[in-house]
Amino acid sequence: MNPPKPTPAWALSFPEPRSHPLRMSPDALHELLTTKSAAVDFVVVDVRRTDIDAMITGAINLPAQTFYPLLPTLTHILGKFPIVVFHCSSSLGRAPRCAGWLQDTLPPGTECKVFILEGGMKAWGERFGEDAQMIQLNSS
Template sequence: MTSTLQTASNLLAKATTTEVAAALPKPPSWFAHLPSPVSKPAGLSIDELHAFLEKEKAGQLKGGVDWIVVDVRRTDIEAPNDYFIPSAVNLAAQTFYQTLPALYPMLSKIPLVIFHCSSSAGRGPRCAAWYQDLLDSKKETGSKALVLTGGIKAWAEKYGGEEGALVRL
């Protein structure tokens, strides 16, 4: 028994952090216990969202009424990414599905609900699809889910230097 422990200890001492991490079992994803979404919401470009903000400045559209941005980031809203798109609300992806029944009465009154995460490659599209699935199940046509193409990273890269394009925490 002692020689087995000694051998294991020697192997661990020689292993890199990456090798040790690769050998450990992977924890289940945060969404593993939730249903897989069916919908595939369309994308909205950062330029199209920028146009919404410009129309809001001109009094032609109103954020929170005509459209809303739902930022589903959670722990990754820290420096240097500690900013939001104006008029965005933060609803973390990890609890979005569970709170969707309570969110539905509010969100369904808004025609365009635009979801994003850091790059809109995982959490943003998943939450948008769950929302669209619920709309479809209720035959609700007055609201629709969209995914901000490229997420907050693309938005900040293109519009981060523009006055009023980002709200810092």
């Protein structure tokens, strides 16, 4: 397992998350995408901001730099999903930070489970990049 990345400048004014959510493999996420309903049974949260050239089909984009200030609202919204999977480019910095913040603020006894996509978008692209149903290219 790779060590977490150092705290970036944008995150220095925010607390470090206390939680360390579990990792989900690209294959496990693929199974969710092919057997469950996105936006009902789970949600994939892409926390990249400017380094997006493609997205996992059905993912939503909530940039890490704005995540913590919006945390009360995002906890209310994301906490309603049974499964929330975070990712960034490699899932070593932004995704673990945002996933930890969400997990920290979920009420006790919640049924929402928070995960980090192992290897991030890089691993997803390597595994499923040729599958047009699993990846959406950014047209801008």
